Amino acid sequence: MSGLRLVTAGESHGPAELCVLEGVPAGLRVEATSIDRDLARRQRGYGRGGRMDIERDCVRILAGVRLGRTLGTPVCLLVENRDHDSWRPSMQPEPEEGWIVDAVTVPRPGHADFAGMAKYDTGDARDILERSSARETVGRVAAGSIARLLLAEVGVEVRGFVRSLGGVGLSIDFPGLDAAEVDWASVDTSECGCPDPAVEREMKDLVDSARLSGESLGGVFEIWAWGMCPGVGGFASVGDRLDGRLMGAVGSIPAIKGVEIGMGFAAADLPGSGVHDPFHAGLGAVVRPTNRAGGLEGGMTNGMPLILRAAMKPIPTLMKPLASVDLRDGSEVSAHKERSDVEAVAAARVVGEAMVALELASAYLEKFGGDTVGQFRSSVHVYEAGLEERGLWRRS
Amino acid sequence: MSGLRLVTAGESHGPAELCVLEGVPAGLRVEATSIDRDLARRQRGYGRGGRMDIERDCVRILAGVRLGRTLGTPVCLLVENRDHDSWRPSMQPEPEEGWIVDAVTVPRPGHADFAGMAKYDTGDARDILERSSARETVGRVAAGSIARLLLAEVGVEVRGFVRSLGGVGLSIDFPGLDAAEVDWASVDTSECGCPDPAVEREMKDLVDSARLSGESLGGVFEIWAWGMCPGVGGFASVGDRLDGRLMGAVGSIPAIKGVEIGMGFAAADLPGSGVHDPFHAGLGAVVRPTNRAGGLEGGMTNGMPLILRAAMKPIPTLMKPLASVDLRDGSEVSAHKERSDVEAVAAARVVGEAMVALELASAYLEKFGGDTVGQFRSSVHVYEAGLEERGLWRRS
């Protein structure tokens, strides 16, 4: 096996969420505290409801790490669900004789409930919603944290911000030539994950009014990754293309309804001369004055920053519930209320960062191999030195 | 193995393009002529250049089919490249001693050339562009043709149309409740793959003027699939989610820069009550008056038509070539011209249909199993009868 392979498991109110990440080279420094920082970022956000406070996720490293360094073996990261005990017996793994557990019989529009109840032939939507819940992404973020550490070893960084919330958003498009175009420090301190404090204020106002009116909101987040040399990914086989892989990875995050790279949908409306990025002779390497492609050409990194946007639909559980049907008897009722976030775009952005980091790290490992971080790094350096020598690219 | 597994091979001017499709059940009626119809659709389009006339792709079935029916074994479909002979010796597999083949040393912006030359350490972009070419999609379309036949056995149909071309497009959004909303007959006869003749005329005018000015165009196509019962796909594992799988599959088509499902990016700007599709009690089954989700909830089909849009960037080879650099000596030059299509959105839509059909057929096979079409169909029918009995869904 080469590349990373991720498995997650866990029900939202079951004993725990966890992930197993295979393929991490040996010798990577990993500490629980740095993973916890990403988990905390996943929990924050202006529009989050009450459960976030209860949980404060903390990872326990169960496998694959010894004395602060990976062993090259599967890494298992476990996050206990702190409120599991209060969900007994409903969510306990053990059978409960002589106890009737209330079934959730009204599917919530926009959730997996209805299709899941059809699929799994169950009258209790709880059998579905516990796993289809966005809480599953805890495992992805934890694994993504490892992927980020690995990418950092070869000079690659992945970050994201919220571009718009419920229609309120940044009015400018960044050229995408340099990571410094975005004010990442502001992103980090923003409760909405937004780099522009003025826009953030508007976003918070919108959240406040949505909360009052029992509404929910969605938004668009943007992920940047930079420091990648050209040639990661590929076009030889359908599954090599990094565009498809990244769209698939980010598109697998619950509530994501669209993904675009670089100019994305806007590219479809312009003539070729306004879309493609010309090459020019630079000092010692080819340079490109634009990055409209968003860092990918022909299914590969092209040496420019990767820029990807994803659209998140509004949280489907509204305090002003939508019409639904009780599947026990077919009567029309209001949908069940399971959660009370108004929006979670800043959190989804953290999941997006994780998915992009996992996919990039995997593509790097597939290209460069290496059972240890040292071997991996050394292969990358030899390759990058070759590019530099050929005048194709140089690390800035 | 369950589900479909696709491999394609072939260089654009090499001997042939081909695909091997594993996992097709036995007993499916397959004929070369019906595959050829899809291949012809892939070649057509108002903006196509001269090569399309030369080629007229015809498939040869090499394996997996006996006397017009699949055997359950890998299906191999081969399309000879008719102009291969005129590309000798440059593109022949055999070594050519004492013959100097001209190298392509100027990477074309927007293509795989530059990143590929970096990746594969070659000074000749022909080593790259022959495989990164969109001609690779011949194999996908041929395989998709088999997937469509399989889906037809369980009442599922997949079709697509061009929604916009270079910014000229349909002004309305279809409700997406019924396939009959789209005038598919007009789509079929349209040179631009557009259901509205008035819009098509505008599109053709735009193509004409782009051709005159040496420009190229992109556009947006929309794929519909209907007849799927709810519960295909899943949310148990990251890779089960049909949203991500479809975005990944369509996003792996060359030149696609964005994919969205249902309302897509527009959903990010609206409040929850304007996005989610309520349930109502219908005659014998739950009904939904809207399909803003585009047929997927929780990573699964929800019983409504699937609606997916993809953005294609303009063809990167412009007759008015973009600035580039000759990598032999670093001098600034104009990019190499390999092809002369002005646009190929209608063709890309056919590839999109194929990728959606392959992914849906695979998800169906994973859920229902079956080594023969009869076994597969029978499992689907038993499941659908159960949904009907439970009042969840009925085939219209």
Next chain:
Amino acid sequence: MSGLRLVTAGESHGPAELCVLEGVPAGLRVEATSIDRDLARRQRGYGRGGRMDIERDCVRILAGVRLGRTLGTPVCLLVENRDHDSWRPSMQPEPEEGWIVDAVTVPRPGHADFAGMAKYDTGDARDILERSSARETVGRVAAGSIARLLLAEVGVEVRGFVRSLGGVGLSIDFPGLDAAEVDWASVDTSECGCPDPAVEREMKDLVDSARLSGESLGGVFEIWAWGMCPGVGGFASVGDRLDGRLMGAVGSIPAIKGVEIGMGFAAADLPGSGVHDPFHAGLGAVVRPTNRAGGLEGGMTNGMPLILRAAMKPIPTLMKPLASVDLRDGSEVSAHKERSDVEAVAAARVVGEAMVALELASAYLEKFGGDTVGQFRSSVHVYEAGLEERGLWRRS
């Protein structure tokens, strides 16, 4: 995804061993106590050393099971390593500043130590041996326990026994026509996993004398599976063949040096008429008076019991240690002693059962599909009824 997908994680003296099993249909009754029974069987055996007493593995179900039934989501089974605390700080995941952990610098012949130290560029064999340890098979056995439950739903049972130990073994070959040929009750009570009490006594004598002389022993175990209808597995693709899949699965168990099916190596020495199993007309179905093929023909089950044997090499850690080299300085020394089992063939047999059960259950799921146990079982029944009607096979 269809079929089962297994991931295990855990270091021998790390916090825990665990597995995640994806693809289990919903509605399967699972209880920790029945998994614990298999884990206990894995720990028993006449030749085991002291650690087995310390551990007494108990599983904790972390995911995929609600109120005693699977949800169709990934099942996670965790077994804490009870002696982990006494291995701090050496085996803790957290970094330990200012503390020197003793390195294991002498590779043990027959273990992963040497090749692993080369691979992972480490001077401490503990980085290797903690994961290469047979304790990794805890996760396989726990997962196998789920696979057995699933197989039981369609009338398939998997069991194994020890055929020989250090050269002492059963002198007869069972015809393999009927599971009742083997005295499974004796196997269960035997400390050596052997169905013949007289042979078992010999085996124990051999273990006793090996223990005295500081030696270790290997042996051969035999796995039977019965109740499978013909046609599970396949020949369409290389990876479909159940022979290869089973040999690969059992051959991946640490210490296994050979695997054979049916007559196995003996078949190579006989003429065709002495190896192949003729067909005869029976009452309502074809019958076969012999099962020399061991239940597989053409990569598929053929309706007869599956019979598979595997050779386990002697435990590589001897109390009378083998010659080795200290890799710190190249000096010749005696190998490190990590464990003190004399033999573990009965335990390896339990792992073998698990691997066979996992592979068979996966092949069943791939063929029959089904998101719930009910759907799965129903597809199997429809298929089996068809075979019966065609006079090909009937469940006895």
Next chain:
Amino acid sequence: MSGLRLVTAGESHGPAELCVLEGVPAGLRVEATSIDRDLARRQRGYGRGGRMDIERDCVRILAGVRLGRTLGTPVCLLVENRDHDSWRPSMQPEPEEGWIVDAVTVPRPGHADFAGMAKYDTGDARDILERSSARETVGRVAAGSIARLLLAEVGVEVRGFVRSLGGVGLSIDFPGLDAAEVDWASVDTSECGCPDPAVEREMKDLVDSARLSGESLGGVFEIWAWGMCPGVGGFASVGDRLDGRLMGAVGSIPAIKGVEIGMGFAAADLPGSGVHDPFHAGLGAVVRPTNRAGGLEGGMTNGMPLILRAAMKPIPTLMKPLASVDLRDGSEVSAHKERSDVEAVAAARVVGEAMVALELASAYLEKFGGDTVGQFRSSVHVYEAGLEERGLWRRS
């Protein structure tokens, strides 16, 4: 993707056999003639029947190779079935209206016929036997030929010989320390693939008498691979273990009933001191005076030659046919005769070489990465230099 991925397709009397091999690095010199040499070796052998003469397989390279060098793209190798035309209409892909094709209704013991007819719900065994035929291995051998070329780039060679035929075999066991122990030149010229001319004469006599008596024979072949550095393969995940991977790969060859590595089953009968290979201090590197492990420890190469044996059952089609049942009416009849080889162990050995080469090459690529042969080779060299420096291993 990293590592090799092989797909084969083709029916025995259909238009062609072919393979697609993904993951081959760019820049590997490949010529059809060298592949044809391996294909010819697969067709030879003292016990082969008449069809071998008709066919004389010749490969046509359809994709992945330009001017004698791989491109890094999928390699497609096609072998036309020369007698396909004489099998029309029975084996043509096109439907044949108004023509009745004779069905094969009597399953042959030892073949896929019976289980396949059950699986695919067909009354015509030809639907089964065309693909389950050993002719499928043409594609494996062609792909294996590419794998060998790649391994040769890093100093690894794979070869095999026939150890025994119908019980007649070599009486000695090679120490396995050095490839020169086997007289490979004699193997190459032997019609039975046997290194000892005296034994070969006995084998031929046995074949002659088997032919006279209408019998068929099986045998044991042995594959050696040498030049591998230690640390290829792994133990981190179940699927990393090279033992299991190799047993699975060789066990997937039709007619193989057992696979063993190193001492194999003999190791199960001996005490640990007689099985494990001690380490000694050598000149500049650790040395081992024995290779009873057969080159694998802990799922990895250990720097010694890999030695693997496989048992092939006798050809199941006998000229003196076995009893069977006509499935049309249930009457007892003699089995259908499709082929007339007496034995094909020398040929199966060539397939075994191919499967071992593919698996080793894949494990190498997974460990070392590299999009070009140069990058791949350079990673291997850096790693091997490190081993040498650490005194662990040196290339002899």
